Amino acid sequence: MTCKISLEGLAESQHGQVKYASAFADEHIQDISLVDGHIIITHNSPNGNEGITERVQRLIERFSHGDFGFKENILFEHKVDTPYEGDIIAELVERKAIKVLEPGLFIFREPFSSLMRFFDYSFVTKIAKRFEGMQEESYPAVIHSHTLNKTNHFTSFPEHIHFVTHLREDLDVIESFSQSIREAGGWSQEQPLALDNNMVKPNFMMNPSTCYHCYEGLENETLEGDGIVVTAIAKCHRFESKNHTDFGRLLDFSMREIIFVGKPDFVKENRLKSIEYLKELAVEWNVDSMMEIANDPFFTNDFQVKASFQRNQEMKYELRLSIPHVKKSIACSSVNFHSNTFGNAFNIKMGKRNAVTGCVGFGIERWAFAFLAQYGLDEQQWPATFREQYHAWQEKAL
Numbered sequence: 001m002t003c004k005i006s007l008e009g010l011a012e013s014q015h016g017q018v019k020y021a022s023a024f025a026d027e028h029i030q031d032i033s034l035v036d037g038h039i040i041i042t043h044n045s046p047n048g049n050e051g052i053t054e055r056v057q058r059l060i061e062r063f064s065h066g067d068f069g070f071k072e073n074i075l076f077e078h079k080v081d082t083p084y085e086g087d088i089i090a091e092l093v094e095r096k097a098i099k100v101l102e103p104g105l106f107i108f109r110e111p112f113s114s115l116m117r118f119f120d121y122s123f124v125t126k127i128a129k130r131f132e133g134m135q136e137e138s139y140p141a142v143i144h145s146h147t148l149n150k151t152n153h154f155t156s157f158p159e160h161i162h163f164v165t166h167l168r169e170d171l172d173v174i175e176s177f178s179q180s181i182r183e184a185g186g187w188s189q190e191q192p193l194a195l196d197n198n199m200v201k202p203n204f205m206m207n208p209s210t211c212y213h214c215y216e217g218l219e220n221e222t223l224e225g226d227g228i229v230v231t232a233i234a235k236c237h238r239f240e241s242k243n244h245t246d247f248g249r250l251l252d253f254s255m256r257e258i259i260f261v262g263k264p265d266f267v268k269e270n271r272l273k274s275i276e277y278l279k280e281l282a283v284e285w286n287v288d289s290m291m292e293i294a295n296d297p298f299f300t301n302d303f304q305v306k307a308s309f310q311r312n313q314e315m316k317y318e319l320r321l322s323i324p325h326v327k328k329s330i331a332c333s334s335v336n337f338h339s340n341t342f343g344n345a346f347n348i349k350m351g352k353r354n355a356v357t358g359c360v361g362f363g364i365e366r367w368a369f370a371f372l373a374q375y376g377l378d379e380q381q382w383p384a385t386f387r388e389q390y391h392a393w394q395e396k397a398l
Contacts, residue, residue, distance in 0.1 A: 003049040005039045005056050010064050015039075018056075018063055023241035024159045025055040032242060073293045075317060076279045080288040084376035085324040088369065089247070091377065104244030104251035108365070111377070115368045118393050120233060120256050123362045127277045128231040128258045131270060137232045139213035142204040147216045150345040153208060160238040162206035165199045173198050206237035210257040211359045215342045218261060222349040227262010229270065233364070247323055247369070248330045254364040260357060263350050267337065267358045274360040275335055278319050286383040287321055288374055294318040294331065315339070321370035332366045335359075 007015055019034055028045035029052070041052055092098040092112060099107040108116060128134055142164055148154060153161070167174050177198055184191050193199070207213065214230050233256040243249050258274065260267040275291070282289045294316045315337045320329040336359050343354035375382050382390075 001044065001049055002040065002042050003052050005041070005053055005060075007034075007037050007039060007060065010060055012037075014063050018059055020240075020243055021059050021063075022056050023243050025059065026052055029242060074290055075275070075293070076282075076289075076291040078279075078282050078287070078289050080286055080374070082288050082322075082324060082374035083381045084372075084374060086376065087325050088373045088376070092372070095377070097377075102244075102251075103242075104240065104249060106250070106365075112368055112372075114394070114397075115371070115390075116254065116364050117397065118390050119362070119367045119371075120254070120364050121393055121397075122281075122389070123256050124231060126281060127274065127360070128229075128256075130277060131229040131258065131273070134229045134231055134258070137214065137217070137230055139207070139210065139232055139234045141207055141235045141237075143207045143212055143216075145203055145205060147212060148205055148208075151209075151212055151215075151342065152345075153212075157208070157238075160208055160240065162208075162237045162239055163202040164204040164206060165202045167198055168200055207234055208236055208238050210234040210236060210255045210361070211259045211357075214257075214259045214261070215346045215348065215357065218348045218355075219346040220348075222351070223262060223355060225262075226266040227260060227350065227355065230259045230261070232257060232259070247326055247328070247373075248363075248366045250365055253366070256362040256364060258360040260359065261343070261348060261355050264356050267356050271335060271337055271358045271360075275317060278333055278335070278360070282319065285371075285386045287371060288324075289319060289321045290329070291317055291319045294334070321367070321374070323370060323373045325373060330366055330370060332363050332370055334361045336361070 007018065010018065015034055015037075019032055019039060022032055022039060022041065023029060026043060026045045026047060028047075029041055029043045031042040033040045039056065041056070043052055045052055089098075089100075093100060097109050097112045099109070101107065124136075148161075167177055180191070181187055210232055213234070214232065233254060235252060236255045237252050239251065240249055244251055260270045279291065317335040318331040319333040319335075321332050322329045338357045338359075340354045340356045342348070342357045343350075348355040348357075371386075379387055379390075
């Protein structure tokens with residue numbers, strides 16, 4: 001079945017966000033597209049077209065509610081006529097440089113895997129190490145439910161969460177589970193699991209963001225001086241439904257972050273520095289890019305309030321790199337200011353006051369995909385400075 005829903009009355013700048021959120025309206029949705037001011041949804045839902053339309057209309061109402069408006073501003077733009085316009089994903093698959101296991105889940109091989117390591121090395125040496133006193137940390141791939149609860153992730157981004165659970169510590173349950181799999185001839189997605197009886201309530205989730213562990217590690221501490229700078233890279237996980245078919249939107253991805261925790265002026269000044277460093281890097285590598293005010297894709301009834309506040313207070317900037325083949329851009333880095341949200345949640349003190357926080361994020365796979373989408377796999381077509389730095393890194397890399 002296919003239903004067509006008008007987006008009349010909704011700002012065009014919000015059409016993409018409605019399309020993104022609509023993927024979560026019904027588990028039977030198969031495809032979503034935007035055509036001439038309408039959202040087209042193909043599905044086999046038992047709720048029929050009426051059920052799909054009703055749910056999408058609820059989302060449209062959520063996105064259009066109120067008179068808050070979005071403050072739009074481009075901080076920086078570096079326009080480049082890049083040489084490659086092909087389908088880089090198809091070419092990488094053909095060359096077996098990546099293996100697509102399913103939408104959003106890839107195995108990365110050479111040269112893509114080397115490019116990922118080079119990008120991460122560059123973000124550390126060219127940006128993170130420019131902050132005095134920077135310390136590196138290493139984090140788990142899972143995060144405790146109590147910690148995630150303190151970040152408000154359960155209420156702001158519930159659709160993204162990957163829950164981690166296990167069989168109950170009960171011999172009968174474990175043996176019965178194993179026997180049922182054996183009798184079924186192996187694991188089957190259709191095989192009933194009796195989750196409530198066999199599985200414990202999840203205490204852990206896959207980590208959706210690198211910086212959360214930093215705040216967890218500082219819980220109930222009082223910091224000295226003006227603050228601290230931490231960098232870490234972690235595997236992050238976000239379930240994004242049919243949106244995983246979009247270019248660069250991965251189920252499992254690597255996120256390098258530089259995290260600032262301290263006094264307001266310390267965090268704000270370092271955040272401004274990081275914006276300048278990002279702009280310098282975009283020009284140095286000659287990538288077609290822009291930096292603009294952005295908002296997180298909150299999945300809540302008060303989306304418009306949160307998103308508009310975030311934009312109007314300029315709490316989030318995104319560095320977006322163009323993807324010529326699809327004539328769009330993707331966010332590859334973000335620069336964020338959280339005020340005292342996490343300082344309050346984790347009781348991180350600067351003297352008698354709670355700390356404020358900010359962070360700079362680098363999506364490693366996205367940077368590699370976007371760079372290759374602009375310049376292709378022929379290294380002779382790469383910008384000279386980038387190529388020289390990459391080859392110098394290769395000579396000393398393990």
